[in-house]
Every structure is written in structure tokens, then in C-alpha cells.
Amino acid sequence: MSLPPVIAIDGPTASGKGTVASLVAQQLGFHYLDSGALYRLVALASEKHGIEVKNGPELGLLVPKLLISFKNSQIFLDGEDVSEAIRTENIGLRASALAIHPEVRLALVDLQHSFRQFPGLVADGRDMASVIFPDAVLKVFLTATASARAERRYKQLIAKGISAKLEDLLQDLQERDARDSSRGAAPLMIADGAKVLETSDLSIDQAVREVLDWYQSAIT
Numbered sequence: 643m644s645l646p647p648v649i650a651i652d653g654p655t656a657s658g659k660g661t662v663a664s665l666v667a668q669q670l671g672f673h674y675l676d677s678g679a680l681y682r683l684v685a686l687a688s689e690k691h692g693i694e695v696k697n698g699p700e701l702g703l704l705v706p707k708l709l710i711s712f713k714n715s716q717i718f719l720d721g722e723d724v725s726e727a728i729r730t731e732n733i734g735l736r737a738s739a740l741a742i743h744p745e746v747r748l749a750l751v752d753l754q755h756s757f758r759q760f761p762g763l764v765a766d767g768r769d770m771a772s773v774i775f776p777d778a779v780l781k782v783f784l785t786a787t788a789s790a791r792a793e794r795r796y797k798q799l800i801a802k803g804i805s806a807k808l809e810d811l812l813q814d815l816q817e818r819d820a821r822d823s824s825r826g827a828a829p830l831m832i833a834d835g836a837k838v839l840e841t842s843d844l845s846i847d848q849a850v851r852e853v854l855d856w857y858q859s860a861i862t
């Protein structure tokens with residue numbers, strides 16, 4: 643029997659891929675993998691365990707020891723609800739710093755593959771199309787200009803009651819873009835065969851509609 647279909651949605655930070663990916667999954671009744679959350683979990687756990695972000699081998703050994711579970715939109719680490727704790731800018735930067743290590747990336751592969759279940763999966767991240775699900779039936783590279791992304795992130799944080807400065811966010815995301823794109827292991831890139839969706843001037847609904855249309859065309 644063939645494997646469940648995968649829609650891979652990759653893109654830079656704050657491109658809106660998480661929102662679009664989860665809505666596409668909802669519309670299709672598919673499972674959803676937020677792979678960035680896994681790197682954020684490792685960031686949080688390593689901070690708690692006092693492991694430095696530059697220590698790839700030790701971080702790689704930490705991953706299999708973590709008890710990670712997802713329930714609806716909540717994420718648990720060793721039984722504790724960390725859904726909010728992993729969303730800070732600090733944890734995002736830490737995640738991006740430790741995501742450069744092949745040991746960390748390798749340790750997360752099986753866990754990511756385990757999300758591939760019927761009737762299908764929408765997976766978002768940086769290397770969903772290039773490394774984790776190279777046989778995805780649809781590959782989307784979702785992006786927007788740096789200023790549009792900084793503004794979106796700003797609104798997100800303010801809506802959550804978290805104070806933020808637009809200039810700082812812009813600088814953080816440019817730093818993260820540079821690191822995610824230039825690293826040796828699974829860099830952020832437009833995978834072979836991926837369709838590029840520029841969302842600076844698109845609403846969430848329009849972006850979701852486009853991905854659903856592409857998916858219909860891909861399977862017919």
C-alpha cells in the first residue's frame with residue numbers, strides 16, 4: 643500500500659507558513675506537523691539541562707531522552723504544557739542556533755516521519771521538501787518580504803500581550819534567515835519542484851486557497 647500523501651510547506655521565519663499549513667490540514671482533514679516546534683522543544687529542554695547550543699553531540703544525545711507529545715494544539719515536554727514557553731523570540735533564536743547541528747537534525751528524523759499517517763499530512767518547516775519528505779506530492783515554498791514578515795510577527799506578539807519592537811524583530815529575523823539559509827546541514831532553500839508562494843500581498847485565505855488548488859491539481 644502506498645504511503646499517506648504529504649504536502650510540504652517550507653519557508654523563512656514569520657512567513658505565515660504555520661498558519662497556512664494548519665488551515666490547509668484542517669480543510670483536508672489531514673494531520674499537521676509543525677517541525678519548528680520540535681527544534682524549539684530541543685531549545686527549551688537544552689536550556690533547562692544547561693547544554694550549550696554549540697554542543698551538537700550532547701544535544702543529539704538529549705533528543706531521544708525527551709518525552710514529547712502533542713494533544714490538539716498543545717505541546718507537552720516531559721508532561722509539562724510548554725505550548726507558550728516555546729514561542730518566545732529567545733527560544734526561536736536558540737532553536738535556529740542549535741538547528742545547524744547534523745546530530746540534532748538526525749535525532750529528529752524518525753519523530754517527524756511518525757507524523758505521516760492517513761489520510762495525509764501537511765508538514766511545515768525548512769527542510770520538509772528537501773530532506774524529510776522528498777516524495778511530497780506538493781512542495782510549497784512560502785515567503786514574504788522581510789518587512790512584511792516583521793510586521794506580522796509584531797502583530798502576533800502584541801495580540802498575545804507580549805511587548806515587542808519592530809526594529810528588533812526585523813533584525814532578529816534577518817539574522818535567523820541568514821543562519822537558516824547558509825548552514826551546511828539542510829539549509830533553507832527552494833526545493834526542486836517546489837512552487838513559490840509570495841504572500842506579502844495575500845490574505846491568509848488567499849494563500850490557503852492557492853495551496854488547496856495546487857494540491858487538487860497535483861493529485862488529479
Ligand code: CDP
Nearest residue numbers: 655656677678679681737738741767768769
Ligand atoms: O516560527 P518561525 O518560523 O520563526 O520558526 P520555527 O518554524 O518555529 O523554527 C524555529 C527554528 O528552527 C528555525 O529558525 C530554524 O532554524 C529551525 N528549523 C529547522 O532548522 N528545520 C525545520 N524543519 C524547522 C525549523
